[in-house]
Amino acid sequence: MSTFSMKMDIADNHFFTGEHSSLFSRQQAQQARQFHQKIAGYRPTPLYALNDLAALFGVHKILVKDESQRFGLNAFKMLGGSYAIAQLLCEKYQLDINALSFNTLKNSIKEKMTFATTTDGNHGRGVAWAAKQLGQNAVIYMPKGSAQERVDAILRLGAQCIVTDMNYDDTVRFTLQMAQKNGWEVVQDTAWEGYTKIPTWIMQGYATLADEAADQMSSLGIARPTHVLLQAGVGAMAGGVLGYLTNVYGAHELTSVIVEPDQADCIYRSGVKGDIVNVGGDMATIMAGLACGEPNPLGWEILRNCASHFVSCQDSVAALGMRVLGNPLGNDPAIISGESGAVGVGLLAAIHCHPDRDALMQKLGLDSHSVVLAISTEGDTDAKHYREVVWEGKHPAAR
Known part of the structure; x- marks a missing residue:
């Protein structure tokens, strides 16, 4: 070389x-x-x-x-999103994750839920995939400049995908606002005060x-x-x-x-x-x-x-x-x-x-x-x- x-x-x-x-x-x-x-x-x-x-x-x-x-x-990102969503549902319905699979989780959900997140592409695709597997909804926000191919990959999984005019970190804050307004569950791979679990x-x-x-x-x-x-x-x-x-x-x-x-x-x-x-x-x-x-x-x-x-x-x-x-x-x-x-x-x-x-x-x-x-x-x-x-x-x- x-x-x-x-x-x-x-x-x-x-x-x-x-x-x-x-x-x-x-x-x-x-x-x-x-x-x-x-x-x-x-x-x-x-x-x-x-x-x-x-x-x-x-x-x-x-x-x-x-x-x-x-x-x-x-x-790799679905590893995190799928596990977090499963843990969230186990906590909500008092289930043991060690005894559950996606199929049994899906049958345990009694009401439709919406999972929201910000992504540069891969994490949002993982969350959308997990939501689809469980028969739930997902709303994915992406920062400005996101590649259309990454947007399309999320849309094909049945999720809503919105590209903002903000950078990644500002989009995270916007996602949180929208989730609080609409009663969605935020599944984000970063933490802040009061949001660590x-x-x-x-x-x-x-x-x-x-x-x-x-x-x-x-x-x-x-x-x-x-x-x-x-x-x-x-x-x-x-x-x-x-x-x-x-x-x-x-x-x-x-x-x-x-x-x-x-x-x-x-x-x-x-x-x-x-x-x-x-x-x-x-x-x-x-x-x-x-x-x-x-x-x-x-x-x-x-x-x-x-x-x-x-x-x-x-x-x-x-x-x-x-x-x-x-x-x-x-x-x-x-x-x-x-x-x-x-x-x-x-x-x-x-x-x-x-x-x-x-x-x-x-x-x-x-x-x-x-x-x-x-x-x-x-x-x-x-x-x-x-x-x-x-x-x-x-x-x-x-x-």
């Missing part, structure tokens, strides 16, 4: 304590996974070993969890993918990853998955790198300061699923305590990851990874091609013994833009 420099601001976490949260343990993740296993069509998404790419990059293993193959929805369930639902990955690594003879790359929007997925991984492997034994677009790097800025920092404006990044400016306080607490590094990077890093995963080296499998899904591997590729490669590798503790786990959180959820990046070279690595 050529040598070129891309914008990657890497900050060490000076506020690391390694303190674990009991809310995001292996036990909690396995309860969520047991629920997901009872949904028709469940199967663990693949964990691919990119051995030829690992050899090129100078690490022992690169493992990529491919969430594009989750229930035909092309993204449902976001906690969502984050616990996300940890199903981490529990699967742990089993898959064990079956490959891999005792543990040395590194995990987690992308962050509000930090719900990153927090839920990191909470699980640190419970299983130990925060001090795992180098965890949280990656964000530089146009919406609220977690990075919070990591530098040691306290929550919000980012405003349009947050115009191709990583639509990460275009969030206000951290989830639940996720932020885990990331502050247990993340090793925070990274803010330009969009071209994600585009590079999309091309690398979609055009594999040697015998590695091809992975169709969208803008928000590919940024972790994009970071590895950008480091490999950087003039200061050795210093960056050393900073992150990457060497020939490293086992790196990355989560490809979505496939080509905006197929037109995917082709523009991978086929036409949009957002080039070097200018």
